[in-house]
Amino acid sequence: MTMMTDTDTTNIPARILQSPKHWRNRPFAHHWRTGDEEFDAAKLGMWLFLSTEILLFAGIFCGYAIFRLLYPEAWANGSHYLDWRFGAANTAVLLVSSWTAANSVRLAQLDKQFWFKINIVITIICAALFLFIKLKFEYLAKLPAGKAPGTFFSYPFAHDPHEPLWWSLYYIGTGLHAFHVIVGAILFAVVLWRAFRYQSYGPTQYTLVENSALYWHIVDVIWIFLFPLLYLIH
Amino acid sequence: MSQDTTNSDTTTLGWDPTDPHGINPHDDDHHGHFVADYRMQVTILAILLAFTVVTVGFYNLEQWVEVSFGILLPKWVNIAGVMSIAVVKAVLVGAFFMQLKYDKVLNTFVILFCLFCVALFLGFAMIDLDDRGLVDPMKAGEIQAGGTGVGLNAAPADPRFAVDLAPKINTGGKSLVQYARLNGNKLHPGLNAYRDNPDMDEADFWSEFYGSHATHRDELDESNYFESLGFAHHDAVSTANASHPRHGITPGLFSDVDPAEGHSAGGEHATESHDDGH
Amino acid sequence: MSTLDAHAGHHDEGSYLSGPPGIIAHIWQWGTTVDHKKIGVMYLFAVLTMFFIGGMAAMAVRYDLLEPIRTQEVLNAAGELETVTSGEKLKELLGGITGDLSDVQIYNRAFTLHGAVMVFMFIVPSIPASLGNFFLPIMLGAKDVAFPRLNLLSWYIYVFGSLFGIMSILLGGVDTGWTFYTPYSTTTDADHWRVVLMVTAAFVLGFSSILTGLNFVVTVHKLRAPGMGWFDMPLMIWAIYATSIIQVLATPVIGITLLLLVFERIMHIGIFDPSMGGDPVLYQHFFWFYSHPVVYVMILPAMGIISEILTVHSRKHIFGYRAIAFSSLGIAGVSFLVWGHHIFTAMGELAAILFSGLTFLVAIPTAIKMFNWIATLYKGSIVVNTPMFYGLMFLFTFSIGGLTGLPLATLTTDLHLHDSYYVVAHFHYVMMGGTVIAFMGGIHHWWPKMFGKMYNERFAMLGAVLVFIGFNVTFFTQFFLGTRGMPRRYANYVDEFQTLHQISTYGSWILFAGFLVHLFVFIQSLLAGDKAPANPWGGLTLEWEAESPPIEHNFHHEPIVTHGPYDFETVVPPHWDPKDYPLPENGGQH
8 A cells, every 4th residue: 555645745844843852753652663663552551451441431331230220210310311312412522523533543644643633633522522412412411400420319209219329330430431522622632732742643653643543443443332321221 | 945045044954954764764664554545444434334324223223113013123133233342343443543453463352361361350250240139148138129228327327327428318318219219399399390391391301201111110100100101001021121129049141031930020020119118 | 792982981861860959859759759660669668567567567567476365263463363364466566556455456456457558558569569669661672661750659548548548547546457357347446437537538539540550551561662672572572561460450440349347347338248148158249250260360460570689599591481471461350250269168059169160270370380480490590599599489488378278278178267367378378489589589680780889799698598497486476376276467376386486476576587687687788788790690671771770761862672571591681791701612502
């Protein structure tokens, strides 16, 4: 597969081209034989870290599964409080952002800097949109009504005695996930800043882009599982 | 890109600007990096969005089937259906967006082993739900609806057990839900408006809830709120999907209807809830 | 063949220990280093400090158990009856700092402190983070680990987490036991947020563990020297690799468990509280899903060290290399299947049967290793110096520990032995008799390489003998205490147990003396030890090709591996004169 790059350096100021952080000027670490080895190792390391993230959420899924078995009515009731349309919208937002993240990796590989930055920006915007939908239409709609975790629960129309348990798991699951969305967005913000300031990412140096995108995809996959489990219980 | 139009700064570059290898001239094998195809990614995105629609459609289909035909679908249908679609979506994201399909097999193996551990964790922990009282009858207590019946403010057995950090709530021995229900007016003064104005959003929601849901919860309608909204009729409901009172030797944990308890479960459920909280 | 130049002296790279002049510059260099050797040394000192702190807590625990607490009416000097409480030894000792706490409360804090510090701050990072960090890259022939900066981050996270723990201790300590079982840990005395601090410490330390494990897995996959395939690696690497896999996979679960515990405490979410529909045993499942694999994190690197020590000091090829390598992986794999054996008396019957059967399974790869080590010793040229003595000690004490695990795995006997001193003795035999003994052996084995100094062999051997005697006296008696019914974590007991408790406490004093001797040996070595040769023991693994102590980049040239790690019958060890190392006449046949 031929690599078609947009290597046009005429419009890039010399300050950036000569910066040691420009992707052409960044060497790989001294204990690696080639840059490719460093990249592959970084990717393997990232996959190992992603498996820890999955196991972190596994605890929540385990608690969810056990209590869904024990209290199916509370779970069904709880799911009915959630509007699946917001959940579906959030799912769509994350899927699109996943696509733009994967696209940004592709564009970094092709040295298409402008579109690369655009895709990163869209990914961050999608992250913000996800958080906005979650916060405004879900959390801030529910918390004042008393649908809150733990002892803050005070919703008078609950039917099943175990609904506070549902709410606790809902908030912890989606809250932990939202925290990871924020971390992912920060990673992409770092990538964006370095891309603007130093043009740090290109065909031979795009490790952080790749790893941030991998992290983002895992965040997306976790939401793919959280969405039907929380919103679509029958 | 001609060299002579650039200022003198670019001539101090240690590399040829047209060489994509930059400073790492021996990086010959980076051509091994897989570059994804734009069309492929867009197609995958479209498929993922389509599957999201399918998931939501499956959920709505279940609702519609229950309401229209009165069939009570067993619990596992919902789980199996939405989970299998979710698994397909996750595999698509992993294989194509995360490029596991084009990557070294080791990365796939890492994630598969991780998922195996997750399955172990969930599976073995869930096996423990039953049989607790078989060896030691002391552990065969009932987990009642609402919990042990001891509210959040039961006198602690020992001063060291005093709950300190959580907000202090005196539920007077009731479960949190009962307490919230009885004190809804005090906790949320604005909710009084629901009584006076049934057209408020909360009522709309519950109307839809009752309209679309096959079961009723009238036995728990202590303040007759829903009766006042006009939902005073009772429909006989199958207890197939109801929680049994949990105790150490409950048989049939994983079957939907327990013949030995099918009747008593519903009855106990009703009597318990009436006994509590008054 | 060594790839070091014969006249390596003309390279003017100093050892990794030499630094810039000036104390501030030196401290700055160590504080910002990404050199795995310096990080390993920092971890070594930190874990040994934690071992000392945890050990002092243990001494306090044993001290209190010298006498049972009795309240009697005695005639005082004036001839009147007065009530006197005797046996509250910790209250007498520490009453000045502990204030109003009763002796039992101090005792509870002491054993919790001992457990939490020993498990989270000492033993889990001990071998992987100190000896592993130092020697994994060198044994692989690499210049550093895969992610050196991540390594430094791991170190700082460890420091940060330990500070949380120490803060909790200074604020008065926690009395929940290191296992933080609900509902006590979620509802107990919440003054000063002590439980939350200690739980946060464990949470943060978990990240350090994950990142170290991640680093090692990638290093083993990607940074082996040319000529080193998977089955040419030293068995220490296999052991650390298996350990790292467990660290990466199991630690996140304790992370979420502790997070849920903190939320249960702060917000009463109800997941572990029966009054809200939750289940306290669920906490135990969550907790032990991590904590059981973590005991294999503790023992696997120790087993790796034993493989190295026994082969080098008996100058013999390892028996069954692949069996030991695959057993390491097998132990790591099966370790995830058996966590329920900590919960037998609270679990349902079906699950208990399942976990019991699986627990028996884990004895198989462990036994394979033990038999292979014994076979390795057979017909070897055994030199019983301090590392070898520790290695042989391991075979003895770890066997006892492993075998006494079997009555605990058996459901019927576990009913009697659960939460008794039998369990305490069992896990001390495997954790201390296993990991700590091997750790001491490893430190002595690699001390010349790490610091370039020899230690005083006679005093080190004295320390080892004291440790051996003290350890066995302390913990063997506890098996008898356990089978006779003494419960664990009890400050008080019936009079019948006093003799055994006293013997155990005196044993702990001998053990303490042994470690004190070692401490003095280490200090003396660092200050005034003889200069160590590059290969004092005649080892064949790559670290013995490097200088003692190694240069910054470990090797002058990238090593090329041309022989196996244990080919003592056919290869002269690096830096040894063939005249001093006569190869066996049958050259490789054993």
